[in-house]
Amino acid sequence: MxxxxxxxFEVACKGCGQVLVTVEHLRDPEIAVLEDHLRACCQSEPLxxxxxxxxxxxxxxxxxxxxx
Ligand SMILES: [Zn+2]
Numbered sequence: 001m002x003x004x005x006x007x008x009f010e011v012a013c014k015g016c017g018q019v020l021v022t023v024e025h026l027r028d029p030e031i032a033v034l035e036d037h038l039r040a041c042c043q044s045e046p047l048x049x050x051x052x053x054x055x056x057x058x059x060x061x062x063x064x065x066x067x068x
Contacts (some may be wrong), residue, residue, distance in 0.1 A: 010063045015042045020060065034060050 009026065011034060012019045020037050021030045031053065038047055038059055047055060 006067045008065050008067055010065050011060050012063065013037055013041055014059050014061055015045075022065070031056060 008022050008024060010019050010022045011026070011030070015038075018037075021033055023030050034056055035047065035051065038056065042059060045059070047059075
């Protein structure tokens with residue numbers, strides 16, 4: 001059995017549609033990437049200083065994709 005999952009998650013920006021990260025699991029480094037992008041991108045809906053994970057995830061639609 002392969003120990004790598006065959007499913008990845010594409011996390012896009014709701015504001016501009018850009019795919020920000022493609023990952024097996026969202027961890028702090030990926031979440032930091034999302035947060036940085038949202039601060040630069042979503043000026044009309046700014047994040048609070050210490051956003052909850054839910055506040056970040058509400059702005060980034062996640063799509064499951066099969067690994068190529
Ligand atoms: Zn964006």
